[in-house]
Amino acid sequence: MLSEFQETLLQSVKAFQSTQLVKNKYENVLQNLDSGIMLFDSEGVLTFINVQMAKLMEMPRQSLIGCNLLQMLRHPHLSRFKKRKILRIYREAIFHRKTYHELIDEYGRHWLITITYGDQMDGDYLLSVKDVSDYKQIEQTAYQNDKLAMLGKISAAIAHEIRNPLTAIRGFIQLLRPHLIQLGRDEYARIILMEIDRANDIIHEFLNSSKPSAPQKSVISVPSLLKEVVLLTESEALMKGCEIHLEIMAEEMYVSIDVKQIKQVLLNIIKNAMDAIGEVEDPEHSGVIHLDAKIVSEYVHISIQDNGNGMDKGLLSRLFDPFFTTKEKGTGLGLSVSYRIIRNHRGNISVDSMKGIGTVFVIALPITSFKAVEPSGERR
Structure with a gap:
């Protein structure tokens, strides 16, 4: 009887150690993620915060564990900028039920904030923060390239539509020039032709500006x-x-x-x-x-x-x-x-x-x- 009890106890200890080992393993993974993570229980008390989130908040991890939102906002090490951002996220999450937020910090970096709660979290609230500055830069570059490509197409179309009538006007002025010479008004023809050439030069310059030629390196x-x-x-x-x-x-x-x-x-x-x-x-x-x-x-x-x-x-x-x-x-x-x-x-x-x-x-x-x-x- 005693040996059976000892064996059961030993198995329980081994099971506990195994569970603790798995728990420590997963906690170690969460601690070393490049995303910041905070976990609040159903009472609004912070039960877990990883290293990356503590770095983002520029506060010691241990001083945050066990704090509720109000205590965090009163924390002496929390900057005024971060207090405003936390309050804004809280209002949008609680009152507007928004689960995704984007913000720019005081250093110009872009962050994506995700809040997960509901039945799958057993009443807890999981907040994760990820730096998406590189993605924003790629998005901005692609957006800029699209706009410049569109500008080049519009410029080419406008230039084509303007050059055609200018070419026709120039041709007719040259045909009329002998008659203007007879009337002693050759100066008119010269000025008109000069202004048409100037308009063509402006169009050429505009085209080169909107679509620069390949670099001659x-x-x-x-x-x-x-x-x-x-x-x-x-x-x-x-x-x-x-x-x-x-x-x-x-x-x-x-x-x-x-x-x-x-x-x-x-x-x-x-x-x-x-x-x-x-x-x-x-x-x-x-x-x-x-x-x-x-x-x-x-x-x-x-x-x-x-x-x-x-x-x-x-x-x-x-x-x-x-x-x-x-x-x-x-x-x-x-x-x-x-x-x-x-x-x-x-x-x-x-x-x-x-x-x-x-x-x-x-x-x-x-x-x-x-x-x-x-x-x-x-x-x-």
């Missing part, structure tokens, strides 16, 4: 390129009351690019920086544009930073949209064309800005190890 030194760009812009910058500072982290930086197209991008961004500095109303404000280049992994990062008026998040989200501009006489094509040029070079262009502080553009271009040539095209 040559390998050049990035410092040499930036020095030439500074020489081209510093006189205009001084006239507008700002200075251009160039800083090169390494002299040996070569890229394979279409020099004319990349110059167009750099000059456009610097011109925008000058305009942003000009919008600052403080007469004592000293405008500065910083250019620098450095190697990051397999790319050269060219940075253009200004201390101008800056932009809010609403403007930033539409900055590369075709025809979007805040300037009275702007076309809204400059940055959308710049975006496409950089993408055609297998690079990337990003921007960050803060209202009243300034703006920084970063252009990433693939680095090359080939022999460099000067921007003018002559080999070093």
Whole structure:
């Protein structure tokens, strides 16, 4: 009888140890997920939080276990920004029954938040948080490419429809020119033909802007390129009351690019920086544009930073949209064309800005190890 009891007890201990082992194994998996996880019981008390979630909240795990929502919001280490976000998620989950939420944190990262509750959770509430910034970037890139492709199609169609009547008008003016000469009005014909040619040039330029040609690449030194760009812009910058500072982290930086197209991008961004500095109303404000280049992994990062008026998040989200501009006489094509040029070079262009502080553009271009040539095209 005693031996049977001992055997049953031993089996129970083994079963408990096995269950505990499985529990520890699964808990270890949850602790090391790249997604943040929090589990609240039916009373609203936090019973589990993994390492990633504690990092996101920037708070010690052990200080959170056993807290309810109110106690968490009163926690001295919880930032004001995170308190607002937690309250917003709570309202939307409880009052609007929303189970999916997207938010942007104070560092500009995108997060997808999922709340699971109901019968399958036995009254518990599971909250998971995942960083989806990379997916958002891919989505934004695809969206931008679609818009630029559509712009190219629209531009080609408009140009075709305008060029046809212009060609007919030009032909008839040339036929009428002998009669105008007899009437002593040859000047009229000359002006009409000149204006038609000018209209055709504008259409050609518009087409090239909306659909840049394939890059005609040559390998050049990035410092040499930036020095030439500074020489081209510093006189205009001084006239507008700002200075251009160039800083090169390494002299040996070569890229394979279409020099004319990349110059167009750099000059456009610097011109925008000058305009942003000009919008600052403080007469004592000293405008500065910083250019620098450095190697990051397999790319050269060219940075253009200004201390101008800056932009809010609403403007930033539409900055590369075709025809979007805040300037009275702007076309809204400059940055959308710049975006496409950089993408055609297998690079990337990003921007960050803060209202009243300034703006920084970063252009990433693939680095090359080939022999460099000067921007003018002559080999070093």
